[in-house]
Amino acid sequence: MSQLVQAEITGHAEPVPGVSRIEFYAPGLARAAGPGQFVHVRCGEGSDPLLRRPISIHAVDRQAGTVKIMFQVVGKGTAWLARQKKGLLDVMGPLGRGFTTGQTRRNCVVVGGGIGAAPLYFLLQELAREGCARQVKVLLGARNAGRLLIKEETERLGFAVRVATDDGSAGHGGPVTELLSEELQANPGFIYACGPVPMLRAVCGMLESAGVPGEVSVEERMACGVGACLACACRVREAAGGENYRRTCVDGPVFAAEEVVW
Amino acid sequence: MNTSVNLGGIKMKNPVTTASGTFGFGLEYQPYVDLQRLGAIIVKGTTPKPRAGNPPPRIVETPSGMLNAIGLQNPGVERVAGEIMPRLAELGVPVIVNIAGDTVEDYALVARRLDGVPGVAGLEINISCPNVKKGGIQFGSDPRTAVEVTRAVKSVTGLPVIVKLSPNVTDLVGMAEAVAEAGADALSMINTLLGVVIDVDRRRPVLGNITGGLSGPAVRPVAVRAVWQVYRAVSLPILGMGGIMTARDALEFILAGATAVAVGTANFVNPRATVEIVEGIETYMRENGFSDISELVGLAHRA
Numbered sequence: 001m002s003q004l005v006q007a008e009i010t011g012h013a014e015p016v017p018g019v020s021r022i023e024f025y026a027p028g029l030a031r032a033a034g035p036g037q038f039v040h041v042r043c044g045e046g047s048d049p050l051l052r053r054p055i056s057i058h059a060v061d062r063q064a065g066t067v068k069i070m071f072q073v074v075g076k077g078t079a080w081l082a083r084q085k086k087g088l089l090d091v092m093g094p095l096g097r098g099f100t101t102g103q104t105r106r107n108c109v110v111v112g113g114g115i116g117a118a119p120l121y122f123l124l125q126e127l128a129r130e131g132c133a134r135q136v137k138v139l140l141g142a143r144n145a146g147r148l149l150i151k152e153e154t155e156r157l158g159f160a161v162r163v164a165t166d167d168g169s170a171g172h173g174g175p176v177t178e179l180l181s182e183e184l185q186a187n188p189g190f191i192y193a194c195g196p197v198p199m200l201r202a203v204c205g206m207l208e209s210a211g212v213p214g215e216v217s218v219e220e221r222m223a224c225g226v227g228a229c230l231a232c233a234c235r236v237r238e239a240a241g242g243e244n245y246r247r248t249c250v251d252g253p254v255f256a257a258e259e260v261v262w
Numbered sequence: 263m264n265t266s267v268n269l270g271g272i273k274m275k276n277p278v279t280t281a282s283g284t285f286g287f288g289l290e291y292q293p294y295v296d297l298q299r300l301g302a303i304i305v306k307g308t309t310p311k312p313r314a315g316n317p318p319p320r321i322v323e324t325p326s327g328m329l330n331a332i333g334l335q336n337p338g339v340e341r342v343a344g345e346i347m348p349r350l351a352e353l354g355v356p357v358i359v360n361i362a363g364d365t366v367e368d369y370a371l372v373a374r375r376l377d378g379v380p381g382v383a384g385l386e387i388n389i390s391c392p393n394v395k396k397g398g399i400q401f402g403s404d405p406r407t408a409v410e411v412t413r414a415v416k417s418v419t420g421l422p423v424i425v426k427l428s429p430n431v432t433d434l435v436g437m438a439e440a441v442a443e444a445g446a447d448a449l450s451m452i453n454t455l456l457g458v459v460i461d462v463d464r465r466r467p468v469l470g471n472i473t474g475g476l477s478g479p480a481v482r483p484v485a486v487r488a489v490w491q492v493y494r495a496v497s498l499p500i501l502g503m504g505g506i507m508t509a510r511d512a513l514e515f516i517l518a519g520a521t522a523v524a525v526g527t528a529n530f531v532n533p534r535a536t537v538e539i540v541e542g543i544e545t546y547m548r549e550n551g552f553s554d555i556s557e558l559v560g561l562a563h564r565a
Contacts, residue, residue, distance in 0.1 A: 002293050004533060042531065047326040047479040047507065051530055077323075092294075092533065221319045223328065223530040226293075228286030230306075230335045231321040245314055245335065250290075 002095055002226075003028055006088040010066055016147050019072050019115060020082040021058065024089050027065030033057050035123035036098025036217055036254040039069060040225035042090035043077035053077045054222045054249070056119035056194075057094060070118040070149070095225050096253050099123050099215055105190045106132040109183045110159075111203060113141040113176050113195025117149040119217055120194055124154055133158035137183055141176025141195065145169035177202045184210045191257065193217070201262040214257040220248040227251075235261040263547055264554045265540075267301070269522045270447030270499050271422035272356055272384040274301035277516065277555055278540045281503050281526030282307055282360035282386060282426075283332065284477075287346050288353070294533035299540055302356040304524060305342070307388050309362050310371045312338035317470035322459045327478030327505070328527060329457050331471035334362055339372045343379045351381025358424065362388040366407070366414045374418040384421050386501075387411060387446075390428030390453035402428035402453070405440040412444035424448040424501060429481075429488055430456050438492045449492060450501035450524065452485045478527040479505040486518050493519025493560055507535065509542020516543075516555070517562040 011023030029039070040052040058070040073082050101123070110127075112120045117140055127136055141164045142148040148170060154161050163171030164179050172179055177199060180191070184206060191214030193203045200216050207214045220232040227250035234248045236259040243261055246252065265276040279302040285291060288303045297303065315335025322329050336342070342359065350357050359382055361372040369387060376382050389411055390402035401407045408425070415423055425441040427434060429452040438449055454475025459468045467473075485504020493500060502520030505527065506512050512523045528535035543555070552558055 004294050047531075049323060050326055050478055050527070051323050051328060221321050223321050223330070223527075224284070224286075224290070224533075225530075226286075226290045226533070228290040229284060229321075229330070229530060230286075230315060230332045231330060233315060233318045233320055233335070235318075245318075 001032060002093055004092045005029060007067075007091045008088055009084055009086050011068075012085045015070070015149060019070065019149065021068055021070040022081070022084065022089070023066050023068045024091065025065055026067050026091060029091065029093055030060045030062050030065050030067050033060050033067065033094035034098040035101070035126050036119055037094040037096050038253060039067070039091050039093030040095055041069070041081060043080045049077040049080065051077070051223055052092065052225060053081065054095070054225055056217065056253070057122050058118045059122050059125060070115070072115040092225060096249055097251060099192055099217070099254050101126055101130060106130075106135050107189040108135070109137045109139060109180065109188045109191050111139045111176060111180050111191060111193040111195070112150070113199040114143070114147070115149070116195030116199070116217070120192065121150045121154065123192055124157055124159060128157040128159070137162065137188070139164065139176050139179045139183065141165070141199070143167065175199065175202070177206065180206060184212060188212060190214055193257070197262070204257045204260060204262065207257045215254050216257050216260060217254045218248060218252055218260065222249055225249045237261060263544065265544060265547070267521050267555060268499070269422070269501060270384070270424060272302060272358065272448075274356060274522060276301040276540050277522040277543070278512065278536055279304050279358070279501070279522060279524045280529065280536060281524040282388065284526040284529050288350055288357075291529065291533055295537055297353050298355055299537045300355055301522060301540070302358055302383065303350070304358040304360055304386055305350070306336050307334045307360045307362040308336050308339050308342045308372055309334060310339055310368050312336065312341070319468055319470055322468040322474070324457070324459060324476065324478075325480060327476050327480035329459055329469060329474030329476050330454070331469045331474035333471060339375045343375055347379050347381050356383030357381050358384040358386050360386045360388050360426070361415070366411050369411050370414040370418050373415040377419045377421060382421060384424060385415065385419060386424040386426050386450055387415055388426050388453075390426050390430075403431050405437050408437060409440050409444040412441045412446050416445040422447040424450050426450040426453055427488070428453045429484055434488055435491050435495045438496045442496045442498050446498060448499045448501060448521075449496065450503065451488045451492065452481070452504045455481055455484065477505065479507055481505045482511060482514070486514050489515055489520050490518040494563065506539070507531070509539045509546060512539050512543060513546060513558070516558050517560070519560040519563065521559055
């Protein structure tokens with residue numbers, strides 16, 4: 001069950017310039033959260049910025065009762081949030097439908113591009129807990145070596161990580177989807193992906209051609225976060241045929257790869 | 263202390279309700295709010311058939327506000343009456359259904375279907391949605407069609423009918439007088455103000471619909487002015503709304519002449535805003551020696 005809490009900030013870091021990672025203490029939220037879900041965070045006390053910001057859950061430590069979020073500073077809301085080093089955060093969550101894991105998903109590839117790596121780390125924590133780190137391939141893309149996220153900590157969980165950078169300063173020189181294309185030759189059972197729209201669009205196209213199922217986490221402008229305002233519409237194909245809008249906040253942010261209309 | 267009000271025949275235990283479109287069908291907020299504390303719940307705009315809504319992006323934040331262009335996405339009156347109302351009716355809170363359509367007949371059809379549905383305590387006619395191409399706004403900007411819609415709805419329902427007015431008109435008072443004359447039981451104001459935001463980097467409008475409706479604290483003085491002017495001209499009870507975030511904001515509307523208030527955008531920021539406003543109004547009354555909320559309605563006109 002989602003809750004509204006005033007959570008104490010217990011940690012703050014800037015893993016790469018312009019990206020912040022905040023840890024806060026919210027044991028109930030940590031217990032309830034699943035990978036791919038998000039929290040809705042108030043960014044300021046006044047009315048400007050007005051709306052909460054939906055931010056994916058990056059990691060949880062259920063024993064310590066802490067939750068981490070990691071986000072890129074893109075506007076005044078996230079800029080305010082990045083300045084919070086201590087004190088209380090006004091947080092709603094966990095919200096949304098996250099990634100599905102389990103037996104049939106073990107032989108999988110996890111693909112992250114840029115800040116899209118943030119929610120994937122929580123997924124990898126769960127996959128490691130389920131004992132399948134050795135079966136999972138992790139592909140991480142970034143503009144350059146200096147902007148790579150979650151590589152070291154993912155390796156510490158026991159995963160093999162392959163890296164792609166746009167400028168070739170680390171790993172493969174080119175988009176991370178080129179690595180996915182190679183991995184698809186080995187017939188993986190499932191793909192998880194999060195990243196910028198062009199990357200996700202390409203991933204979904206590749207999965208369709210290869211006939212491999214997968215899940216993608218999408219982003220949309222959001223107001224309420226609880227399914228009431230219908231702002232965060234994501235266009236999807238309906239199983240029964242035709243297309244419709246679904247709410248990214250409660251029907252997503254994770255959708256089946258074949259559902260999303262790009 | 264008495265906080266109960268009568269909004270054109272809708273009996274509310276306190277003057278606080280939710281603005282249509284910001285609270286879904288109420289149940290979405292159940293994890294955060296004790297819905298039974300609300301004076302009434304106004305649910306999402308309902309049309310004869312399901313509507314898919316506008317292409318995204320549907321919202322954009324603005325200084326102390328936001329623009330929205332949802333496009334009346336809703337499951338259609340059949341599902342609202344048959345599936346959603348039975349669950350909402352169990353709460354025992356008056357539910358006001360906002361109704362919309364493309365033609366006068368559409369409004370009458372929705373109103374007729376909702377007449378007698380358990381839990382529905384009233385209708386709010388949306389003649390002011392700025393985000394659908396046909397319908398909505400043109401009814402709200404032309405007094406003759408507004409009158410026609412009001413009469414058509416009144417003739418098919420025994421429920422109290424609130425007419426929601428648009429601020430995007432030159433003569434708001436004239437519009438209020440016209441729909442009052444046509445038989446409206448109450449007036450709600452204001453719907454959102456029409457706006458556009460341009461993305462300077464991409465050199466195009468942000469919203470998929472190009473224009474959207476501005477809400478939030480930025481519009482509050484405009485809304486309070488609307489209530490103030492209409493209160494002086496028309497004797498119908500007024501449901502005031504527009505950027506109410508706190509009990510003090512709500513009190514501005516009541517003092518300007520609103521019998522009840524609706525909380526909209528604030529729900530997105532603070533999902534407990536409605537209940538905190540109910541409590542804040544009670545505290546204000548206690549601290550300032552008012553025993554009945556009716557003493558406060560329009561009091562600023564007599565100052």
